[in-house]
Amino acid sequence: MEIIHVYTKKRSEFGRQCNFSDRHAELHVDIQPDSSLNSNFMMRNPVDIGVQVSQEMSEHEICTISNPVENKGVNHTEGGWPKDINAQEIEQVARYRKKVEKEEQYAPTILGLGESVESCIKQNLSVDIYQRYFQTEDLDSSSEPPSAKTINVFRDPNDGSRSAAHVSWYPDGHRKLAVAYCNLDFQRSDPNIVIDSYIWDIGNPNRPEFTFKPVSPLVCIEYNPKDPHILVGGQYNGQLAYWDTRKGSQPVDSSPIESSHRDPPYKVVWLSSKTGTECFSASTDGRVLWWDIRKLGEPTESLILDISKKGDIANAQGGSVLEWESTIPTKFMVGTEQGLIIAGNRKAKTPQDKIVGTFQGHIGPVYALQRNPFFTKNFLTVGDWTARIWSEDIHDSSIMWTKYHSVYLTDACWSPTRPAVFYTTKRDGTVDVWDLLFKQNDPVLSLQVCDEPLSTIRIQDNGQFMATGSELGTVTLLEVNSSLSQLQRNEKAVITGMFERETRREKILEARQRELKLKERTRAQPGDKDDEGEEEEGSEDLIARAEKEFYEIIESGRKAVEEREKQFESDEQQVEDDTETEIKTD
Secondary structure: OOOOOOOOOOOOOOOOOOOOOOOOOOOOOOOOOOHHHHHHOOOOOOOOOOOOOOOOOOOOOOOOOOOOOOOOOOOOOOOOOOOOOOOOOHHHHHHHHHHHHOOOOHHHHHHHHHHHHHHHHHHHHHOOOOOOOOOOOOOOOOOOOOOEEEEEEEOOOOOOOOEEEEEEEOOOOOOEEEEEEEOOOHHHOOOOOOOOEEEEEOOOOOOOOEEEOOOOOEEEEEEOOOOOOEEEEEEOOOOEEEEEHHHOOOOOEEOOHHHOOOOOEEEEEEOOOOOOOEEEEEEOOOEEEEEEOOOOOOOOEEEEOOOOOOOOHHHOOOEEEEEEOOOOOOEEEEEEOOOEEEEEEOOOOOOHHHEEEEEEOOOOOEEEEEEOOOOOOEEEEEEOOEEEEEEOOOOOOOOEEOOOOOOOEEEEEEOOOOOOEEEEEEOOOEEEEEEOOOOOOOOOEEEEOOOOOEEEEEEOOOOOEEEEEEOOOOEEEEEEOHHHHOOOOOHHHHHHHHHHHHHHHHHHHHHHHHHHHHHHHHHOOOOOOOHHHHHHHHHHHHHHHHHHHHHHHHHHHHHHHHHHHHHHHHHHHHHHHHHHHHHHHO
């Protein structure tokens, strides 16, 4: 049995608004206290009650579903021809055109289409839709403070902590970004981890555009500047492989294990050749190998990084970075794990002569090495806790350097549009922007990109976009403002003068140091010892004197600290005595 209760009410009374009016207070109920209930309560004094004046807010979270986007292309070919006509054959096309032009509808159709085409042509003649205004205006952006903003964040689509080991920009514009993902911590590597790397479209961070399927994780990857469809990459097992994005995700060809590096090749650089197929790589196995991707069966040339020029692989230094400039194609530079920068000449007659000289760079491994794109004689290096700028004329010391940071520097690069600007990354997740025109001791801008350590940085050719990769596989795309990307007035002249001045200063200091060493040798015991013995004795004297000066500085600092502590104790005692005297007087 179903029970239904119907509630009825007039529509005029339903939903009627409340009308309030002012009136005097009225007492409706007066409840007197009940003394029998006093035993149920306890007096509380004092009473603390918290009151929040601000309005209470409620927070709700919602996860929106991202819209998947796919990029698809269409190959357009000339059409509209009959099936029996080949558009590539000139005779068939000419014969068919003569046939069509003789038809009766040909002339009226052309006259009808001509009116609409004529109006469009007249519009283009009257208004230039492609005209760019204010091109002749000289915009001064030097007064604008440096800044940067995040454009996109690309995260590794696979589970697991893989590092974004290397980043390469698409050579034709800034539409794509190739990222090599690899776990360089060999002992902690998961055997089931995904080894794929990706190409990202900078407008679509949700899904990679292309996937690389290497046989071993990619340590580095580089676009071919002459053919953007071809990329070469160094794999963790030492092999080199190249891909053609038109032929799928699998590598087109790879170097055999027996002819490849024994350690991961941390840097691969394309060479500017007629064929556009030559490159060379450096690895921590102590070798530099030159390759032609048309024949990866064996390297075309090789160099052992033995600074004694004996070609002994046991004494070779491991290469960590590689530098080559297209304007000076015969020269190259290699940064090593031992902190040296080795300058080489590819066109030397013998393999031993390929090593031209060395620069004593850093305490630890060299993580970055790049020539200034405007002044190729000067180059930038990063290692241990500093970034240094060098000149090819001075091998003993750098001409400029940054302060020692509290965290390790991991990578650096020059701005391709401004000779005074370079960028450095650190293990605390920050990017420092240095502008030598305004500051030499501190960066003009520090950006906290992420919380995890940064591993790599690359600047696009227009100097406006910057891509940084972290050790957890996050690639952040940033855009810098015009003050950091546009060439400033008289910038080249000022930086030229600065580099030349610092080079002269270092040459004077180097000459003075040689004079002091010569004086030390003359003071040493004369006579029967040969030059090698004198050099060893002179070096031992210098080391002993340096140790003595170091301990004297430590001792003086310790005494200064003790004196300050004694002075502080005496001041405290004096204050206590004065306080006791005042109390007794009172």
